Amino acid sequence: MGPADWGDVPTWIGGAGALAAGWFAYQTIKSQRQQIGEQQAFIVEQTRFMDDQRENLELERAELRAQAEERRVSQARQIHMDFHTWGYSSEDVYGGSGYSAWRVEVGNRSDDPIHDVVVRFGETYSAASARERQGSHHPDRGQRSVPVELIPAGHTVVFESPHWEEPTVDNNRPALLFTDDGGVRWRHDSYGKLEEVPADGAS
Template sequence: MPDWLGDLPTWIGAGGAIGAAWYAFQTIKSQREQIGEQQTFIAEQMQFMDDQRQNLLLERAELQAQAEDRRVAQARQIKMTYWPQGSSGTDRYGNGSGYSGWHVEIANKSDDPIHNVIVRFGDTYDAASAKENEGFHHPDGGRRPIPVPQIPAGHTVVFESPNWSEPTVENNRPAVVFTDDAGTRWRRDSYAKLDEVPPGTTP
């Protein structure tokens, strides 16, 4: 046997080292592939969980929006129309008194009653009178106390402001304050803006 081939034990040892190195290489390669697969799986799971979280947030927002719509639904159906009585050349009662004021109609167009209804003018003045006028016979002429304890579904109550001079009328525009059938207090101003009245506050 030529010298350059070496002896048999050397060749056997070299072959074993090569085999061990190949096995180690394959093991490392397999581990890297497993780690890569695990990383891919983890990334997919994280993306899935994030998608689920986003879906839950959207569903929660939709449920909250629906609940808010239901909460405000009755209040949105309470309508206020108004106009001044008395203008230049005329007066509220047509008797030369010169008095002027607001005529305000509060119509409950919802399916449930509203409660504790008051029309306020400016920041200070409450309505001087209230009268229900639905074309029915009212023994009391339809007069109601202020605040009006209840306006039934489909009914309208007319509120009148105190008697003022014309400039005072324009400076004291009407707003209606009422409690819906669920117990929430609301205020609608002369520009139709609807706001919830926080508990314990005076609108």
């Protein structure tokens, strides 16, 4: 056996070192890719979780807003307005067309009072008189000043319009305005539409 070929040993060592370096670099890149993949998966999962949380919060907020809105309009929806016209025709007696007036009953069917109650007719006229229906047997027959400052829970107040000739009545349909116990001003027209009156709106 002859002496070792030391001329090939450095070459062998260099090749082994290059192979080890390559293997190390490969493992490093593989590990980094694995870490990046795990981070990306974590980010995707966190993003999905945050989207779910955001959606749940939005649903909860929408539900809370709906509940708050329902509470806000709950009393107003329990205020009822019933109305009809009444009067007589004097054509045969006096040669005129007679007169008519609106009779409007405002019933507070809620558990709280309503305030500053006004019934208007058309754009110009307010109620000529008001009386509490439950007070018809009292000495003052339940008469109330207009506008009515307060209608307690469970009470009904009857408003009457001025007296007009019959053709004028339909042009001056009634509308109810009142403030609920939470301080919100409402308008209820003769077609059943209920709407909030803006704070700076005329009442």
